[in-house]
């Protein structure tokens with residue numbers, strides 16, 4: 001087993017690492033001994049969280065769906081199954097995940113370990129709210145079942161624990177019944193941040209909400225956004241001919257980015273032009289429309305390998321959440337600093353999050369802002385300044401998106417990080433399970 005280049009979705013930081021790809025539990029058990037292990041799903045976290053300090057355990061071959069209860073919608077599946085495969089298998093039968101991140105190319109284990117949130121966090125909470133139990137492989141080869149009734153503390157730390165409590169083998173999750181594969185989307189135009197936040201607050205009853213935010217807009221237009229609300233469409237809401245096959249949607253054409261874009265292609269001018277055009281298109285198309293599930297939840301998945309548009313050096317995402325009371329001031333400061341630096345981002349997303357859960361789960365009631373930037377010295381410096389602003393407003397950071405934060409920043413922002421470290425030390429698993437990220441962040 002030779003070291004191979006291994007990164008997350010952002011392709012930064014570059015690392016050489018060893019990877020094992022066990023086919024079953026016995027092979028996995030043999031690979032788990034030795035220390036410095038971390039489970040790896042589909043590598044869709046941005047940074048180095050799924051790069052083991054000694055060995056990454058790829059879970060992709062352990063990907064069977066094991067049982068489904070048609071009464072409760074409970075699915076038992078192995079950790080390496082892709083969310084997209086779950087949807088392909090169960091949407092035709094009228095079931096859809098309760099919570100989904102913005103890509104379906106993620107594994108069940110990866111979603112649970114990040115306790116991913118979707119566009120409905122303000123209403124439904126994060127993925128963990130729909131996990132009934134988890135089978136976790138420990139460092140000594142034992143498998144323990146975690147749930148809200150058994151091994152509660154470890155259950156909580158495992159949701160959002162970024163693989164640092166052990167390897168998730170399989171889990172029981174719940175799916176939601178849906179009548180159709182269509183979403184009723186309403187797009188609202190918010191000319192500035194105040195209007196965007198007011199719209200989010202006024203639309204708390206919407207099942208799904210997310211805003212694309214023009215992070216290069218300044219002055220009176222600072223924070224101008226397109227807020228996209230969504231509801232699962234009922235059978236009686238589908239026009240013909242869709243009503244005849246309500247759970248079938250036309251398949252989208254997939255495009256692939258064929259090569260690494262030259263880094264000069266992405267600069268403040270191209271991003272500004274993109275943002276201006278996207279804004280204008282959104283304003284023209286505002287209002288209600290019917291959208292298929294794939295386009296609504298996973299617009300980026302239609303472009304395979306889109307991480308290559310940022311060039312060979314890769315890109316980073318900044319994602320923090322700010323408490324409700326300081327959101328307006330904090331977001332104003334973050335957007336002002338981003339626009340001032342001129343380091344624009346195509347993908348700038350604002351979401352309203354709801355109640356927090358325990359463990360290391362990222363969400364808290366307030367607003368989360370996510371911004372993508374190509375890797376270069378100027379963005380690294382900008383991200384340090386954005387960290388400071390988030391810290392000054394009581395914010396915290398999403399480990400699934402982090403590739404470069406310092407341990408000091410994390411521990412200052414999030415006292416739970418020290419408790420996770422303590423728990424790991426007390427349980428004697430801090431050496432067994434370690435990623436490049438956990439070493440960098442002193443977890």
Ligand SMILES: Cc1cc2nc3c(=O)[nH]c(=O)nc-3n(C[C@H](O)[C@H](O)[C@H](O)COP(=O)(O)OP(=O)(O)OC[C@H]3O[C@@H](n4cnc5c(N)ncnc54)[C@H](O)[C@@H]3O)c2cc1C
Pocket residue numbers: 008009038039040041042043044045046049050059079080100101102103105106107108109110111112113114115116117118161162163164166167168169300400401435
């Ligand atoms: C385009 C895009 C959009 C996204 N949108 C969202 C979003 O809207 N909301 C959101 O919350 N996140 C979002 N994410 C982040 C993504 O949901 C998480 O990073 C997810 O964890 C990635 O899953 P993965 O299977 O690729 O895991 P990996 O990236 O391989 O691993 C992520 C973490 O999970 C751990 N892990 C993986 N498998 C296991 C296992 N079997 N047992 C224990 N630990 C394991 C790893 O050790 C690592 O710490 C997005 C990512 C992308 C690329």
